[in-house]
Amino acid sequence: xxxxxxxxxxxxxxxxxxxxxxxxxxxxxxxxxxxxxxxxxxxxxxxxxxxxxxxxxxxxxxxxxxxxxxxxxxxxxxxxxxxxxxxxxxxxxxxxxxxxxxxxxxxxxxxxxxxxxxxxxxxxxxxxxxxxxxxxxxxxxxxxxxxxxxxxxxxxxxxxxxxxxxxxxxxxxxxxxxxxxxxxxxxxxxxxxxxxxxxxxxxxxxx
Amino acid sequence: xxxxxxxxxxxxxxxxxxxxxxxxxxxxxxxxxxxxxxxxxxxxxxxxxxxxxxxxxxxxxxxxxxxxxxxxxxxxxxxxxxxxxxxxxxxxxxxxxxxxxxxxxxxxxxxxxxxxxxxxxxxxxxxxxxxxxxxxxxxxxxxxxxxxxxxxxxxxxxxxxxxxxxxxxxxxxxxxxxxxxxxxxxxxxxxxxxxxxxxxxxxxxxxxxxxxxxxxxxxxxxxxxxxxxxxxxxxxxxxxxxxxxxxxxxxxxxxxxxxxxxxxxxxxxxxxxxxxxxxxxxxxxxxxxxxxxxxxxxxxxxxxxxxxxxxxxxxxxxxxxxxxxxxxxxxxxxxxxxxxxxxxxxxxxxxxxxxxxxxxxxxxxxxxxxxxxxxxxxxxxxxxxxxxxxxxxxxxxxxxxxxxxxxxxxxxxxxxxxxxxxxxxxxxxxxxxxxxxxxxxxxxxxxxxxxxxxxxxxxxxxxxx
Ligand code: SF4
Numbered sequence: 246x247x248x249x250x251x252x253x254x255x256x257x258x259x260x261x262x263x264x265x266x267x268x269x270x271x272x273x274x275x276x277x278x279x280x281x282x283x284x285x286x287x288x289x290x291x292x293x294x295x296x297x298x299x300x301x302x303x304x305x306x307x308x309x310x311x312x313x314x315x316x317x318x319x320x321x322x323x324x325x326x327x328x329x330x331x332x333x334x335x336x337x338x339x340x341x342x343x344x345x346x347x348x349x350x351x352x353x354x355x356x357x358x359x360x361x362x363x364x365x366x367x368x369x370x371x372x373x374x375x376x377x378x379x380x381x382x383x384x385x386x387x388x389x390x391x392x393x394x395x396x397x398x399x400x401x402x403x404x405x406x407x408x409x410x411x412x413x414x415x416x417x418x419x420x421x422x423x424x425x426x427x428x429x430x431x432x433x434x435x436x437x438x439x440x441x442x443x444x445x446x447x448x449x450x451x452x
Numbered sequence: 453x454x455x456x457x458x459x460x461x462x463x464x465x466x467x468x469x470x471x472x473x474x475x476x477x478x479x480x481x482x483x484x485x486x487x488x489x490x491x492x493x494x495x496x497x498x499x500x501x502x503x504x505x506x507x508x509x510x511x512x513x514x515x516x517x518x519x520x521x522x523x524x525x526x527x528x529x530x531x532x533x534x535x536x537x538x539x540x541x542x543x544x545x546x547x548x549x550x551x552x553x554x555x556x557x558x559x560x561x562x563x564x565x566x567x568x569x570x571x572x573x574x575x576x577x578x579x580x581x582x583x584x585x586x587x588x589x590x591x592x593x594x595x596x597x598x599x600x601x602x603x604x605x606x607x608x609x610x611x612x613x614x615x616x617x618x619x620x621x622x623x624x625x626x627x628x629x630x631x632x633x634x635x636x637x638x639x640x641x642x643x644x645x646x647x648x649x650x651x652x653x654x655x656x657x658x659x660x661x662x663x664x665x666x667x668x669x670x671x672x673x674x675x676x677x678x679x680x681x682x683x684x685x686x687x688x689x690x691x692x693x694x695x696x697x698x699x700x701x702x703x704x705x706x707x708x709x710x711x712x713x714x715x716x717x718x719x720x721x722x723x724x725x726x727x728x729x730x731x732x733x734x735x736x737x738x739x740x741x742x743x744x745x746x747x748x749x750x751x752x753x754x755x756x757x758x759x760x761x762x763x764x765x766x767x768x769x770x771x772x773x774x775x776x777x778x779x780x781x782x783x784x785x786x787x788x789x790x791x792x793x794x795x796x797x798x799x800x801x802x803x804x805x806x807x808x809x810x811x812x813x814x815x816x817x818x819x820x821x822x823x824x825x826x827x828x829x830x831x832x833x834x835x836x837x838x839x840x841x842x843x844x845x846x847x848x849x850x851x852x853x854x855x856x857x858x859x860x861x862x863x864x865x866x867x868x869x870x871x872x873x874x875x876x877x878x879x880x881x882x883x884x885x886x887x888x889x890x891x892x893x894x895x896x897x898x899x900x901x902x903x904x905x906x907x908x909x910x911x912x913x914x915x916x917x
Contacts, residue, residue, distance in 0.1 A: 260766075261769070262646075263645055263646070263745050263770065265745075265882075265884045265885075267882070267885070267887050268884065268886070271864075271886055272865040273864065273865060275487065275865070276516050276530045276534065277533065290886050319766055321645060321646035321649065321679060324679060325581065325882065325884060326580075326882075327579060327595040327596060327597050328597070329597035329598040330598075332597075347646060348649075349649070349679065350650035350679060350680075350681050351581055351595050351596060353650075354597060355597035355598075355599065355600070358597060358599035358600060359599065409472050409474065409613070410472060411471065411472065422599070422611070423501070423602070423603050423606050423607060426476060426607050426609060427607065429467060429468050429609075432467050432476075433608075437478070445709065446702040446706040446707070446709050447571070447573075447574060449706050450700050450702045450703070450706065451507050451508055451569070
């Protein structure tokens with residue numbers, strides 16, 4: 246996965262609650278498209294008009310926000326389907342960090358698997374960042390620094406955030422989860438031997 | 453210390469403590485489907501890895517398959533490529549696959565309990581958010597993304613952070629016309645689509661104890677629509693009776709040993725939950741959604757809400773956008789709203805009892821002329837059992853289409869969709885914008901309510917029908 250240290254940009258104020266993964270990437274796009282190439286389809290039902298041209302009212306299409314690495318959202322961002330394509334699509338449109346008060350649980354995990362940083366901050370703080378950005382979209386810059394675990398708002402306020410240390414390490418260094426787990430190979434084998442003896446029924450019926 | 457059922461299952465599966473609440477957990481079963489299964493296994497192979505325990509992995513094509521009568525894999529060419537890759541990878545890895553039109557095939561969360569693949573006390577992961585359905589048998593089942601699926605297949609484990617627990621007790625007698633679907637929709641409406649985010653739900657109380665196994669699966673299916681990771685019902689004699697003799701359930705002495713383990717699973721008296729709520733059954737009427745989130749739901753007898761009365765600005769904006777998309781007016785009566793399509797199916801409501809309930813409503817009547825109505829059984833087994841009872845004939849005589857098993861109109865990933873602007877009463881679980889097709893307007897409801905809507909050609913209260 247791509248590693249992540251820090252990003253800076255004009256944060257996209259998509260301040261909506263319950264943005265589901267069906268909206269982020271329609272399922273049809275996942276039948277036949279791999280991890281790459283989804284960027285142009287991110288939010289496509291909202292990003293484009295029926296004639297295929299860009300919808301100027303959709304905030305991420307507006308000049309200062311294009312290609313920004315930071316997306317602001319309200320509660321429960323990425324709820325719904327487990328499709329990891331939602332993360333691939335966001336990354337394909339240039340987003341590397343989503344700041345929201347809460348996230349869909351599976352989406353949240355998927356982010357860490359790919360180097361997209363989900364940051365949880367209180368809604369009032371996110372609204373403030375959105376307001377500061379909208380007051381002067383051309384100049385407002387937000388920074389998200391994972392090394393220091395801090396968000397710097399356009400007005401220069403430093404807001405700390407927390408992230409699980411094992412996730413932070415993996416992201417900072419782009420570590421491979423499977424390789425990390427295989428370091429526990431002995432413990433896994435020992436657990437299996439013990440469980441097979443204690444819970445034979447869970448093993449035999451599918452053997 | 454008294455433990456919850458969730459605690460007991462979690463603790464038993466911890467291989468290593470990874471700190472900060474994270475554990476490396478053992479997975480007893482993994483399910484894969486066409487949309488992500490072939491690719492996940494191919495990516496493993498490319499990385500020089502193998503499926504760790506292929507006998508504990510089960511595959512079925514369901515998402516990107518046509519449900520047209522007489523379909524083959526080729527009926528939806530884009531999906532055929534996915535099926536072929538799943539076939540190839542399963543064969544190479546020694547993973548059991550229930551291939552299209554073969555016994556055992558069907559929607560992944562319908563076949564897992566039906567075949568006894570999922571059992572009480574097991575951990576199960578699948579690259580699909582509605583994996584929580586399987587918790588109806590008292591298992592800890594959860595959905596994961598594609599990368600985590602690769603990890604699961606390669607190691608038969610997953611690092612997971614221990615979630616909080618949330619119990620909802622449904623108490624009292626079930627009112628007429630109220631189904632498991634209405635119970636869970638009412639709970640989501642009351643507590644919100646994010647109330648259970650990342651949590652492990654346990655559904656309990658007298659009304660849950662009284663539910664059949666299939667109804668418990670429906671109840672757990674919508675846990676993810678509250679944001680929850682896991683949904684569970686404690687196993688009891690209803691569960692054991694359902695599972696006995698199923699293909700991959702233990703037999704003989706192993707069954708007896710399993711039963712002893714399973715009887716220990718229910719939450720201990722006095723166990724505490726992060727959140728604990730009670731819903732009285734007398735407060736639940738048949739439900740129908742009016743918006744584009746499952747929390748935007750109401751009793752069928754009520755009206756479309758007015759965004760001006762929303763509790764906050766965020767909700768007001770969401771309600772306005774939902775009404776605009778759904779083509780509904782504030783204050784409009786839900787009953788009588790004209791319906792164009794009806795879909796009876798999906799991992800929520802496509803089991804035999806769901807189809808029986810829908811057929812029961814028909815009573816020899818015919819669907820409204822202008823309605824297109826589909827019935828899509830959840831699996832080959834459901835289809836065969838329904839046909840043995842003649843349900844397919846009753847549906848056909850009423851003008852409904854009787855189709856082949858699969859996700860079909862639940863997801864529009866298979867060339868099947870509700871036309872733009874059309875209004876569909878659906879027994880599935882998501883009314884998201886575009887879920888059933890671009891511009892499709894989805895109203896979630898129970899199978900009986902959906903059947904009644906097909907007959908009336910409009911949203912109607914099944915109790916007065
Ligand atoms: S029926 Fe719908 S919700 Fe269930 S697995 Fe298929 S697509 Fe997902």
